[in-house]
Amino acid sequence: MNQRANDPIILKIHNDDNVAIVANDGGLPSGTVIKPGLVLQDGVPQGHKFTLVPVAQGEAVVRYGVAIGYATENLTTGCWVKDSLMSMPSPPELERLPSGGRCRGIPAPLSGYTFEGYRNTDGSVGTRNILAISTTVQCVAGVVEHALSRIRSELLPLYPHVDDVVAIEHTYGCGVAIDAPGADIPIRTLRNIVLNPNFGGEVLLISLGCEKLQPDRLLPAGAIPVASDSRVVLQDDCHIGFEAMIEHILLLAREKLERLNRRRRVTCPASDLVVGVQCGGSDAFSGITANPAVGYVSDLIVRSGGTVMFSEVTEVRDGIAQLLARAATPEVAQALRHEMAWYDTYLQRGGVDRSANTTPGNKKGGLNNIVEKAMGSIVKSGVSDIVGVVSPGEKVTVRGLNYTATPASDFICGTLQMAAGMNIHVFTTGRGTPYGLAAVPVVKVATRSDLARRWHDLMDVNAGTIATGEKTVEEVGWEMFHFLLDVASGRRKTWAEHWKIHNALALFNPAPVT
Amino acid sequence: MNQRANDPIILKIHNDDNVAIVANDGGLPSGTVIKPGLVLQDGVPQGHKFTLVPVAQGEAVVRYGVAIGYATENLTTGCWVKDSLMSMPSPPELERLPSGGRCRGIPAPLSGYTFEGYRNTDGSVGTRNILAISTTVQCVAGVVEHALSRIRSELLPLYPHVDDVVAIEHTYGCGVAIDAPGADIPIRTLRNIVLNPNFGGEVLLISLGCEKLQPDRLLPAGAIPVASDSRVVLQDDCHIGFEAMIEHILLLAREKLERLNRRRRVTCPASDLVVGVQCGGSDAFSGITANPAVGYVSDLIVRSGGTVMFSEVTEVRDGIAQLLARAATPEVAQALRHEMAWYDTYLQRGGVDRSANTTPGNKKGGLNNIVEKAMGSIVKSGVSDIVGVVSPGEKVTVRGLNYTATPASDFICGTLQMAAGMNIHVFTTGRGTPYGLAAVPVVKVATRSDLARRWHDLMDVNAGTIATGEKTVEEVGWEMFHFLLDVASGRRKTWAEHWKIHNALALFNPAPVT
Ligand SMILES: [Ca+2]
């Protein structure tokens, strides 16, 4: 359907919805006739909701077929449903919901799709060939950064088959209550990040010496599957002066680069993709354009035998009933309940609840509360059964759709998905963010054409065409699937890779610092 | 006193002590005759304690004149007091201790010492002239790093009176429970860092647009004393493409650099120094050599009318009785109690207590527990009265000795002392750490000559000569004082500045992430 520029474009998602959103750039003015008998009583900004029928005080405001809130006064038809006109429902009780295990039929398998990747000895496949310099503690960061800059300028040009060298820096490792409840999360996160498929099983670990997180605690020698393991401890007596530390790191880096440089891409089935999906800077279009398209891609990857992980506890908490219904086994359902309950307690201990998630940008973009945001966020997971649940910092072990429990924070979620083993990241955004990771390609999907136009060299995929009717969810989904295979193969770079921009890793540490 | 290489060097600190430590490199073997009637029953490693007299089971092990623990079995004279032979006392009850306000006599004022600094319009004085690029949220970090590298290479050479350009990056700003109890700490920390004297009152703030920590919440317009305030919001419609964002930042950076470049150093009294002291990678020598020398410097600065801040709650908690006795007023005493109690609760909520502080390196270095570590840590504050207490992230407002409550984590403590307004940092270390800050010079003091020798181009001051009797605490203290004045004046650089190595800023966020 093509529309004239001034025609109202309104989007209703579910048959039961009593609201719709305005898709037009700049919104629609008061008095706009949507159809006979449906006239806007207020100006409605782009992405915001208006009533399709009268909604009485106390009655549910329904979007995605669920109650996203309750009217705080009587609303006539065509009202802008502002934040102040809607109260928020309580979170669903975890125990009363029907448990999983319903067989919903295996989706049609998909075959014949491949990408060119770096196969590792543990069976995982890298989409990039990167030397990681891991660290036990922030103390060593200054030395590591200095070494990194010399490796980049002096060594990397000698090893053309190595894509990059990246430091795994963080503020954990010392000055923390390392045996407190929850401290296992940041420790296993750092351990599993080293095992990310894009690092080829080569471990180069820099330690200070006196830190709480000792190298053998981070990476128990022999207990983890690596191709080769080398460590530099700055406090070792062998280091006389700063440059001795740097030379030691460079020496070991050279060995690792030799090994990595011998690797070549080989043709791998799409089932070797491990895709982490998340959203950030969401707006009301996220749940209509980009996230459904990503959901379609998720299903394509699962149908290909690949792995997809979705996350962000506070953004699925209000949709837990849907997730439980999709749990492949009762164990998966129970694990989902456990992760929700754990996070409820974590937030409660800090004096807040899941409603602390929403941002000024979300509200400006038309998402009134966390329930509405959650409904649009979950769509990224497609419709496949959930076959695995992974706690923060742990690795995914089963192929198919996994729920990897993480905070919604873009940086913490990305870091935890890296630890879970993702080799490509899909990130949807409505307000716009230049998000990137140093070691895993991040494909950014815009929810609106206006954003894709303005940020033409930061957004990789435009899903805004779905809102205007130019393309279907399926069309954008297939395009994105092919784009992912190209990026995974190194045939194409993401914009974040092109500009070499990336964000910091951010650990999830629910334990105190000391 | 000069000793022959093989002569035992043993250090007893307080008259009441029933233990002393071995200072010899490599420790002393079993059978060593310390003096007639005092023979080592065990080999004792360097920095570790042995009994000077028999200590019966349940009796106090006394060091610094206080009970650092209780013997878990009968110890004969000359026993190595290993970790397993000593249990830890409970923390002092905060309410029962005598409150402050005792007038202990004003120490002799010191005058005539000056340094060359950059005087700011708010009266503070910078020791460096740095352009800070502040950020509301981690989302913008990739763009800011790209801009930073262009500013460094293209602009900075044109402004020879500007020392550097530094990004204030952090993982706060979104994906956090921004209204939770305790969330005011990271927010005011970021606000006050921007006001650090080394940034000359010039604010260049980069925001994404949709983040929780909005620019006006971080820096309420007009409510903070700045010379000039400029902001770039990446999501603003004016930015068409990545390079438009970069050009916008460069344009505003150029204006700031013009202003900063017109500044010149002027002669300032030592009373304009604001010195943050902390320790990291401590050993048993910390409390005997480096920390007492820093304590002497602290007193020199306070006597000069300057400001000293000491911190690290878990490392003073067991010495709170001493601090309360030194509180200049009952209000200061009450504020000290409040900060201790707040941290007790914070740790307890996380399932730990102040004993979570000590590290493997501390124990290896001879510090058996947090009580012993605390006694050696507090010495850094000298003997002056405590005139002010500052909560995490707040600014120091009174000259003299201040207790700025922070975690002991080197990076969090340094970040909070920057927010509190320090213009020079003194850092003591026994095990050795290459710690540095990008925007404030860090003078590193070694507790042992062996470390100073091996890390000759990382340690700025060697206090190890105190243990061997080559120099007195006063001699090292005066040398350090003059070194600080030289570094503050830009006449000398610290080793960390020489190598351009620094650590990340790390915010203290006791609230949950979402
Ligand atoms: Ca999200």
Ligand SMILES: [Ca+2]
């Ligand atoms: Ca997110």
Ligand SMILES: [Ca+2]
């Ligand atoms: Ca310390």
Ligand SMILES: [Ca+2]
């Ligand atoms: Ca410290």
Ligand SMILES: [Ca+2]
């Ligand atoms: Ca420095």
